[in-house]
Amino acid sequence: MNLVNLESVTHAYGPVPLLREVSLGIAAGERIGVVGRNGGGKTTLVSVIAGTVQPDSGRVTHNRGLRVGVLSQGDDLDPARTVESAVLGDLAEHEWAGDQGIREILKGLIADIDLSSLVGSLSGGERRRTALARLLIGEHDLIILDEPTNHLDIEAIDWLAGHLVGRKSALLVVTHDRWFLDAVSTRTWEVVDGAVERYEGGYAAYVLAKAERARLAAATEERRQNLMRKEIAWLRRGPQARTSKPKFRVEAAQALIADEPPARDEVELVRFAAARLGKTVYDLFDVTLHAGGPGEGPLVLDRCTWQLGPGDRIGLIGVNGSGKSSVLRLLADAVRPDVGRVVRGKTVRLAYLSQELVELDPGRRVLEVVEEIRKYIKVGKREWTASQLLERLGFRGEAQWKAVGDLSGGERRRLQVLRLLMDDPNVLLLDEPTNDLDIETLNELEDLLDGWAGTLVVVSHDRYFLERVTDRSLALLGDGRLSMLPGGVDEYLSRRATAVASAPSAPVAVPAPSDGRSAKEERELRKELSRLERRLDRLGERETGLHTAMAEAADDYERLARLDAELKEIQSEKETVESDWLALADRLD
Template structure:
């Protein structure tokens, strides 16, 4: 059953038709990802489906009583309202805190934000999370999301994908996040030249199907050209003897796999990097760094020793606010470490793409602003002109003669990136380079970076781009170290989940016999996870298993004898000694990994040992918590 039907719908802004005679529908339970170039009509299609935009012609039909949830790119929230008022409405605390689904949404999107905070005081990312939480808490038959992953970190994106995939509601989502598309969508719509091309499956299936369509079209065109050549030859020399036509029987999947190009010519890149960069790129020696300056703000690095070598392609991962951009600024020499030193190679030629858009003369033309840096660039084994590279990044034809001041945010981002590449750097520091870029442009950028030699350090919440462009990942986990992740983003999410679980257990253990209640600002995470007190509900908030939330009583279990207490104290001391011993081993392993930064085989072995120690610590910490709880400590 279709929830929404479009019949012969057309719509245009100015002279440009975005939708031309479109007929399609969204079925109940269907999950659709919408892709296409920026400005191609994706948001218009979503708005027409949602009923917020009336098409120029055609008909849009909604089922009677259809409940539609629509998240636009612009978060229009009442600036005078609080988070509680917007997200929870008039629900009493015992109503929403007793609902596991609501607690899960709040814990993963609102986190530690104060429910009483005014939306006018929130950052762009916090406003986005608030709008998303408000939409997901309500019940809908059809959810429509326009770039929902903007301002979300990797963990939040992974949670959102899992949450949406588990819902019974139909879903239509516009996003440039290809990993997210693969995780949530079962069908893909491509908006191109006023049409909507439909494909089965998520992003990976869409890419294969589109490549197969292109192969078939090419084969058809080749056959047509062959027939034309034969007809012309026949007209010239008269009717020849009839011959059988060649047969084309090529399996689609085999043809695609056989012709798949290598991701990167690793040997060639390493040879070039070694020639251009030498052996030293960046050596961090005993570096300590705080985000706000010496000894102020969150600690990012704590006496870290690390090496970035020639040809390294490293993805830097961490939650928002963990200090990823600070690390890039440290490497770019725009900030200094609190202590220690950063040794920079003599041959390093740096390009740093920050999140802030660099100023370009707004009166200049796009092509002129690139050619003033350089007119030609060698990428791999091919020389490209500035115009050819502009075309690859979406500036086609007359778009190259647009005035810079008239460009959109995404176009400025592309222009800034190309100007950096045209300066022929051998070290690239990229901070969220995929912001505002559509999928086609991302594909072209990935192809350019594949052939680009040198050292690359990338910060991005676009998981697909991160794993596609880099060779290894490191994480800022809040311990002042750069932790190597042989398992990539999946390992990072596992470590974060394990660390969060331990932290939650520690936070629920009352200290000094207190009742474990929150004081001052209300912590959403504590209540949402079922660990806080249930103020306003007349007692403790129940967890999902029906048991009272932790932190409601800090008293020792009654009936402990003096002998039992002594035994428990001895056990507590034994566990603490084990934890200290494991922490020392952990520190030594971190130091050994820093020394073996260029020995990948040894790094893998050391990291396996580190993960084993982390697992042991988790188990011992859980035992320590149980003993401490019995003692009332």
């Protein structure tokens, strides 16, 4: 039984309808992801379904007594209320504290927010999580979420996906987070050209099904072209009166999914990166860094030594507030370390995308502010004009001549990314580059980065993007180090879950005799700790040597591949030894 039905719904803002004669329904328990270009009608569709927008024509029917919970891109939280009052309403403390479901929602979304603080004192991200918590605490037959993952870190997104899958209510979600779509959706709707195309499954199934539809359409067109070629051949063989023998040229339809796209050629990219950068990109020696400046704010790095080499593609992971942006600012020379040295290669040509939007002259045109940097750029083996790259990132036709002041936040973000790429950098630092970008634009950006030869460090809550454009993951786990994650985001989530689960019952540090260890056992443990430290030093030296050897072997593909394989083994072993060292150090505390 459908909870909501749309019959021949049409709605427009301006002359072009965003929805045109749309008919569809949402059944109980369905979980639907909504995708499409920014400005293409996604928010309009869910607003019509929610009943907050009345369509120009057609009918929207809700089941009697339907309970709908809606999270829009803004919120109506009262700034004068406390967080506890805004989220929990009139519930007495013993009521919500005794409800496991409510406790899990508070823990998953706002554990770091003081419930007695005023809503008006919260940051934008904290308000977003507060509004989401308020919604999820309620009982609903249908939950409608518009970009729910905005301002959430990877852990919170993972928690939210698990929570939504575990609920019995139907779900309609608009998001550009492709991992989240795959995790929660059983169906996908694409809003395109006023219509809603429906697909079974999450994002991955949607991509496959869409490619299959394109393949079938291409096959149908090829059959039509074959018939046309036969007709043309008959005409050309016929009497002179039938034709002046035009030189027809009919192109065969191109198969859209004959083979999967080529993977990123890591060896080739490393070779080009080494040629552009040389041996040294960034070397950190015994660096200590606090987020708020020397000795101020949370500790981010503690006597950390780390090397970033040519062609490295690193994803930097951590909870909100762990210091990921601080590390990028350190590399960008926007902040100085408390102690230690940061050595930057002489050939480094840096581009740094921060979370703040660059202020540009609002009266200038989009194409002008890109061409003032460079009119042409070579990415991989192809040269692109500024106009071509603008088109790839969603500025098509007349959009290239829009005034900068008329751009939306998402359009400004795309323009900022493009201006950085046009400056032909060989090192890219990207802080939340996916904010406000739709899936189509994300696909284009990923494709551009696939052919870009240089060193890349990305901070992003978009797990799909992070795993798509980087080769290795590092984590800030609150211990002052940059920890390698051979298992990527899955390993990070596992390690964080273990840390959180063990935190409440963590033993208080006491003198050694109280845990029953003898003096001899104490000496043996410390000897083992020293052995692991020496092993880590040797592995670090070997890792540095391999980076140097790879830079020197830039023109020898086979040797470069062997060195890269050895480097990955060294890094994996180093991570294992680090874990053993941490476990032993905890025992000795």
